[in-house]
Amino acid sequence: EAQVTQNPRYLITVTGKKLTVTCSQNMNHEYMSWYRQDPGLGLRQIYYSMNVEVTDKGDVPEGYKVSRKEKRNFPLILESPSPNQTSLYFCASSLDGQETQYFGPGTRLLVL
Amino acid sequence: AQKITQTQPGMFVQEKEAVTLDCTYDTSDPSYGLFWYKQPSSGEMIFLIYQGSYDQQNATEGRYSLNFQKARKSANLVISASQLGDSAMYFCAMREEGDDMRFGAGTRLTVKP
Numbered sequence: 001e002a003q004v005t006q007n008p009r010y011l012i013t014v015t016g017k018k019l020t021v022t023c024s025q026n027m028n029h030e031y032m033s034w035y036r037q038d039p040g041l042g043l044r045q046i047y048y049s050m051n052v053e054v055t056d057k058g059d060v061p062e063g064y065k066v067s068r069k070e071k072r073n074f075p076l077i078l079e080s081p082s083p084n085q086t087s088l089y090f091c092a093s094s095l096d097g098q099e100t101q102y103f104g105p106g107t108r109l110l111v112l
Numbered sequence: 113a114q115k116i117t118q119t120q121p122g123m124f125v126q127e128k129e130a131v132t133l134d135c136t137y138d139t140s141d142p143s144y145g146l147f148w149y150k151q152p153s154s155g156e157m158i159f160l161i162y163q164g165s166y167d168q169q170n171a172t173e174g175r176y177s178l179n180f181q182k183a184r185k186s187a188n189l190v191i192s193a194s195q196l197g198d199s200a201m202y203f204c205a206m207r208e209e210g211d212d213m214r215f216g217a218g219t220r221l222t223v224k225p
Contacts, residue, residue, distance in 0.1 A: 033212075042116075042203060042215035043157075058212055090157060100147065101213060103157035 002027045004104035006091050012110045013081055021076045021107050023091030031094045032074040033058065033101070034066065036087040043090065049074055081111045115139065116206050118216035125194045126224050132179070133189040133219045135204030143209040146187040148178065151201040151218070160202075163187060194223045 004025045013019055025032065033048035035058075045058030049068040063085055065077040074093075078085060088108050092101040117136045125131035137146065148160040163171045163178045171178040179188040187206075191198055204216040 035215075040217055042217045043205075044215070045212045048212060088155065092157075100159050100162055102159065103149075106155045106157075108155075 002102075004091055004093055004102055006089075006104035006107050008107060009105060010108050012112065014112050015082055016080050019078050019081060019109075021078075021089060021091075021109070023074045023076065023104060024072050025074075025091075025093040025102075026072065027093060027095075027102070028071065029093035029102075030071070030096050031101075032068065033092050034064070034074070034076045035090045035092065036060065036085075037090060037106075038087050046076070046089075081109075083111045085109065086111045115214040116204055116216035118204055118219050120219045121217070122220045122222070124222050124224055125191075127196060128193055130190060130192045131194055131221065133191070133202050133204075133221065135187045135189065135216060137185050137187060137204075137206045139185070139206065139208055141208040141211075145207045146178065146180070147205040147207070147213070148176070148187075148189045149203045149205065150198075151203065152197075153200070157203075161189070191221075196223050196225060199223045 007022045030051050034046040035043040037043045044060045046064050047066040049055045091104040094101040115138050144165045146163040150158045161171050161173045161176045161178050163180045170180050175192045177190045199222050201218045201220050203218045205213050207213045
């Protein structure tokens with residue numbers, strides 16, 4: 001089944017404790033991206049990647065890191081999480097960045 | 113400046129009736145794509161429908177259609193014969209060529225039995 005998977009689905013952590021949210025797609029998509037969703041703001045892009053070893057900042061990259069060492073994986077790293085990073089995070093992928101994006105199930109993060 | 117505007121934070125519709133969710137966008141790029149996504153209470157984002165800026169016909173997918181008015185820069189989603197399972201948040205999004213996908217703030221649709 002073609003899909004985007006994210007882990008964990010739910011995470012509660014404390015300020016300053018490094019965490020990684022994994023994202024993987026099995027559709028051989030070139031383009032992958034991370035969004036955060038906050039009430040009243042819709043989805044805002046954090047980082048995106050057009051291909052392996054190519055990553056770019058989206059609208060709200062501060063406090064986040066990403067890497068794209070393999071085509072299928074695009075982990076999101078929070079080196080020192082803060083409470084304002086409490087949000088719902090989505091990973092998405094598409095064939096080439098211009099086509100429809102397919103989203104993972106979301107990761108709900110709470111930073112205390 | 114806001115690129116995608118959804119002016120209806122919440123909408124109600126009676127089951128089996130049609131409903132239109134508004135979306136206006138702002139771009140000077142001649143090439144762009146417009147998307148609608150559904151987000152049920154479970155949280156996942158479900159792609160519904162796509163309209164390309166050069167498409168002559170309005171996009172349709174089952175009970176979903178996109179009322180594309182290019183000159184007015186609007187891309188309203190029409191859901192015909194609403195069902196209880198249509199209750200969800202709906203997001204309009206746009207991608208200009210070579211740019212990120214931008215989302216509106218969303219409209220929460222509630223279908224009443």
